Amino acid sequence: MIIKKQDCGKKKKSSPIIGILLFLISIVLMALTGPIGLVFGFFHQLFAKGFNGIGEFALKIAVSIDQLGNVIMQHLFNSLWITKDGYEFGNRDETISSALGKNKQLCTLTTFGKAIDKILDIIDHNHSLDSIDYFIQPEE
Incomplete structure (x- = not known):
């Protein structure tokens, strides 16, 4: 299904330090939890919806x-x-x-x-x- 995208985001100022800190945290979290979530997600979809899932x-x-x-x-x-x-x-x-x-x-x-x-x-x-x-x- 293709859905029309609507722009409803508001621009918000942020501190460069906060941006860098959140970037580093996101990299660490992805490295640590991403593989687990990926494998779990594939198996979950396989058993819930089969190959289409x-x-x-x-x-x-x-x-x-x-x-x-x-x-x-x-x-x-x-x-x-x-x-x-x-x-x-x-x-x-x-x-x-x-x-x-x-x-x-x-x-x-x-x-x-x-x-x-x-x-x-x-x-x-x-x-x-x-x-x-x-x-x-x-x-x-």
């Missing part, structure tokens, strides 16, 4: 990793994939493909950005355009 769980993880990539790689993508007046990468609630699709619509992709978009089109026709303002959520 594993696919749903994997899709949720893939979208989350894509959103993380949009934040981590924002400066590189903004430098290499879009022109100076393009829609910027980096929204933590948006996938890389969504931002790429918005730039495709705005005609603000660089040659390299267009090449990346063409590669995605080979894998999944109109992938970036179909990803705009939507997130993929498996049906419950």
Whole structure:
């Protein structure tokens, strides 16, 4: 199921020290508890919904990793994939493909950005355009 995403977040200032501290804590927690949660989640979904459950769980993880990539790689993508007046990468609630699709619509992709978009089109026709303002959520 694909659901229209609504922007309802409010911007809030934060201390750089708090940001760095929370980043470090999140890395440690992911390293310590992530593998356990991943294995447990796969088995839980397998027994609750069968092989389809594993696919749903994997899709949720893939979208989350894509959103993380949009934040981590924002400066590189903004430098290499879009022109100076393009829609910027980096929204933590948006996938890389969504931002790429918005730039495709705005005609603000660089040659390299267009090449990346063409590669995605080979894998999944109109992938970036179909990803705009939507997130993929498996049906419950």
